[in-house]
Amino acid sequence: FRRSEERAVKPLQQNTFGSVVNYSAELVSETNALGIAAVFSAVGLLADSVASLPLEVYEDKAGIPTPTRLPHWLIRPSEAVTSYELLHGMVHSMALHGNYYAAVQRDNGFNTIGLTPVHPRNVTVYAPDGLKRKYLVMGEDVDAVDMLHMRWWTPPQWLKGVSPLEEHKNTFGLSLALERHLNQFYGEGGLPSSVLETEANLTPEQAQVLRDSWSTTHNRHRRPAVLTQGLKWKPITVSAADMEMQASREYQINEIARVYRIPPHMIGGKGDSQTYANVESQNLSFLQHTLRPWLVRVERTISDLLPAGQWARFNVDELLRADQLTRYRTHQLGIMSGILTPNEARSIENRTPYPGGDAFVMALPGAPMAEPDPANLDAPPVGTDTNPND
Secondary structure, three states: OOOHHHHHOOOOEOOOOOOEEOOOOOEEOHHHHHOOHHHHHHHHHHHHHHHHOOEEEEEEEOOEEEEEOOOHHHHOOEOOEOHHHHHHHHHHHHHHHOEEEEEEEEOOOOOEEEEEEEOHHHEEEEOOOOOOOEEEEOOEEEEHHHEEEEEOOOOOOEOOOOOHHHHOHHHHHHHHHHHHHHHHHHHOOOOOOEEEEOOOOOOHHHHHHHHHHHHHHHOOOOOOOOOOOOOEEEEOOOOHHHHHHHHHHHHHHHHHHHHOOOOHHHHOOOOOOOOOOOHHHHHHHHHHHHHHHHHHHHHHHHHOOOOOOEEEEEOOOOOOOOOHHHHHHHHHHHHHOOOOOHHHHHHHOOOOOOOOOOOOEOOOOOOEOOOOOHHHOOOOOOOOOOOOOO
16 A cells, blocks of 8 residues: 555555465465354454443552543443453454554643544554554544554564464364364265165156155154165165264364363363352453453553553442352451451442441451541540449
């Protein structure tokens, strides 16, 4: 899209989007890749997990992180995009193309007021001076300051993030080839259930009568078969090669899970056996090793668009939500330790507060945690008998 002399002075990488050919001879594109159930499940799991988490904005007040209201552009980025769709699209685009783009709208004070997502295929990134990125969006030049560009895996000096569609085209292509072969195999009839053999010469009409009579007599009936004149019946089973192909299809699910660093069992693959006791630990591992980099990337990108002194952070408590008994015991321990007030614990459980529930209590049930009064430090403790005659 740019003049040849501009491309010649640019020492940085330039990827091309669209379909790419691989060794499986299958064409890999965004649409085809999402047609693979494992890819659709993996990308959907990442995007849905991030988009469903509450996004909060904090500001620094006297060194204390204080929650503040979300700006309107995070609640409604544009007329056509909701906040959920914005976050979902960020992860979805990076998980397939390695990049996410959005045009940034600003007011006269250079404050962000809106975001309009742009599909990666409509964006070309170039660097005329070899350093500063510029963008060509559907034929129009856009400065970097007016373009939100998130990159997933980015080697040094690369203009754009690494596209999983390109880097793992052979993995995705093999999955597409297996799907196509199995669909054709079963769609075109697969193998016959059995064969009737005879050394006699049969006319086509005789062979058809024999086949139809056998099917009429034995289809869905377990009647004894009487074979005469050297007639033999042989069942046909799936070959070892076909069975191996089924196993290869299962293996591809694990390969796709490995690309996105997702536990295979979360997208229907064969992983470690799951029990009630280790589901919580698996969720914690998924949060720490899979989701956390995505969350940090989105948090820091959004924080760059906020006013100075503010930052964005996801609330991951919902992902770590334990069973009801464990949660209630945790709340009880927090209240008895003076970490939570009863109303704060009720808020976590989406319950209404009650009068007096904002006071901290001690380990003794119902005992208030009172602070000493500086003006009356010598006063005897509450409940002490002050009669001097005793």
